[in-house]
Amino acid sequence: MAYAFENSKGNTYYLHKKDTTLKNGRKQTIYFFAREVKDGSLDRVPEGYEVSESRNGLPVLKKSG
Numbered sequence: 001m002a003y004a005f006e007n008s009k010g011n012t013y014y015l016h017k018k019d020t021t022l023k024n025g026r027k028q029t030i031y032f033f034a035r036e037v038k039d040g041s042l043d044r045v046p047e048g049y050e051v052s053e054s055r056n057g058l059p060v061l062k063k064s065g
Contacts, residue, residue: 005033
């Protein structure tokens with residue numbers, strides 16, 4: 001089951017992860033929220049991160065600490 005976050009407006013977003021390669025060849029992991037469950041969905045927030053809500057209601061993944 002994908003991790004779901006309901007914002008203050010009542011919209012539900014699901015956490016996803018994607019591994020990508022940058023132009024310089026370095027690999028990077030990208031975390032993002034989508035309104036539908038797609039490939040790469042995560043069942044929990046990665047360790048060291050927390051979910052917060054931006055001013056316009058979109059969920060954002062931030063490093064804890």
